Amino acid sequence: MERKETEVLTRDEIAAEVSKRVSTNNLYKHILAVEAVMRRLARYFGEDEERWGAAGLLHDIDYEDTKHDPNIHSIKSGEIAAELGFDEEIVDAVRAHNEIHGFPRNTMMAKALYCADPLTGLIVASALISPKKKLSAIDTDFVLNRMGEKSFARGANREVIKACSELGLTVPEFVSLGLEAMKEISDDLGL
Secondary structure (H helix, E strand, O other): OOOOOOOOOOHHHHHHHHHHHOOOHHHHHHHHHHHHHHHHHHHHHOOOHHHHHHHHHHOOOOHHHHOOOOOOOOHHHHHHHHHOOOOHHHHHHHHHOOHHHOOOOOOHHHHHHHHHHHHHHHHHHHHHHOOOOOHHHOOHHHHHHHHOOOOOOOOOOHHHHHHHHHHOOOHHHHHHHHHHHHHHOHHHHOO
């Protein structure tokens, strides 16, 4: 992959940095799913896919170190992103994806990362309850129906997913884009 002038690290170099810090297979798959959704949203909005993908890859790079202290999760991810040489827009998006801190989400990238994070969990959970347990077996309506079930995938915060309205997207549009992105990497996700 050719490095663009605006990139600090290539996608593969970022993935290697994530692999150094993330040993849990499901967490790594979640990170890949968020990256895919961020890339798809970047294409949709005409933004830089590499930069948005980088934010997706970096967002939970600290999770295994901070899972027992949510008060530092994402702050540490932002610090790691800065140490790796990423600019303020990416660092701020990574820091602001954890709502516990109340950091403002002033950019499209930050708003997208915030709502993409829980969407991936909802989509994975939806696929896992389908008879085939595959992303190819579900569609937007299936995910939207599961979203309406309060006891289903409780960790996928519906209010955060609905924040896609800050991007100018309806929930069905957002779910459709996210599902499309995740289907593109279904083999990597094992779904």
